[in-house]
Amino acid sequence: MDHVIFTYVLLGALAMALIVAAFTDLKSRIISNKLNIAIAAGAPFFWWATGLELWPGAALQLGLAAITFAICALFFAIGQMGGGDLKLLTVLALWFPPTQFVSLVLIMAMVGWVLTLVMGIWGVSRSNIVGARPVRDTAILIGCTLIAALFASSILGGPKLSLPLALSESVGGSVALALVPIAILAIVTLASIRIIRRHKHQPRIPYGLAISMAGLWVVAAALRLEITPILAS
Template sequence: MDDASIQYGLLAALAIALLVAAFTDIRSRQIANWLNAAIALGAPLFWWASGLALWPGVAIQLGVAVACFAVLAVLFALRAMGGGDVKLLTALALWIPPTQFLTLLIVMALVGGVLTIVFGAWHVARRQRDRLAVPYGVAIAIGGLWVLAANYLPAAHAAGGNLG
């Protein structure tokens, strides 16, 4: 098996993990620690299969993940973001190159805004008084899947995307 096959297998596993995260977040408003850990622990295999150099490639990925976690930990402390969402987005930062990670954040924010409006309207229509809980893992997963599709599918690669 060549490195490209391993790389695409790992990307497929990541896509499946993102779908699982989205569905479990919808169902229980939680993203399991084991799932976030599996995503994070898969990143070094992806780096290896992609031929990412330790310096500066891996160092940049780790730096982006640490910065992401620092910012999101503040949002978690302010109760603006759930812990599972923080861990999922940090784990994704290990996989996605910085410029593509910005695309993920933009797509995530747009989808998250739509989700908030839809869930807020549903919340008001049902006259619920409890705190609104938006499954933001769905927005994170859609942003991640968007970046994977745009940059790693063979058709996207042929049209000018890159593989790492």
């Protein structure tokens, strides 16, 4: 029982750290090394509280963190990711098993996509480029953002469209169902990029905020899984 309580405390502390990371990233675009070190230092205690063995459990988490660091370092090298964002995602890889971490990365991508479009709306609405039609382009971007938000919601378990059963049962229908979301994703993304570039606006991809929100999502899911059996009993 003590281990269970300690697990809750650690997950709560991680959630608080992620909230701090989100606010500092929004305020100063910086995620401090001290915060990332604190999150990393809490991981071994979490392993102990959850009964994770050194082999292969802890070793797998360290390997996942190393792979995450290597991939993020490539994004950092080409200027697409900040150092604080790189470190935050790497230390979070120490906490979550591969399946949950993949969910975190997927959520991060969806949230980051929507937030980037929102920041694009802000920049385009304030554009003073002659002949660029900011009002029209802002309206189009808002539409693209709403589509992106609905798409992200469906991917992350939100409401989905009800489709005819016959369509999903046929091979052609199944292929069409798979291609339609991809086509919508491509059209929305390319249209948004074109509009944003037309106004010579380069929105900063909010990785820190997206990572923090994704981490909070996964932490909340983990807490729900832990608490539900207790409430049921």
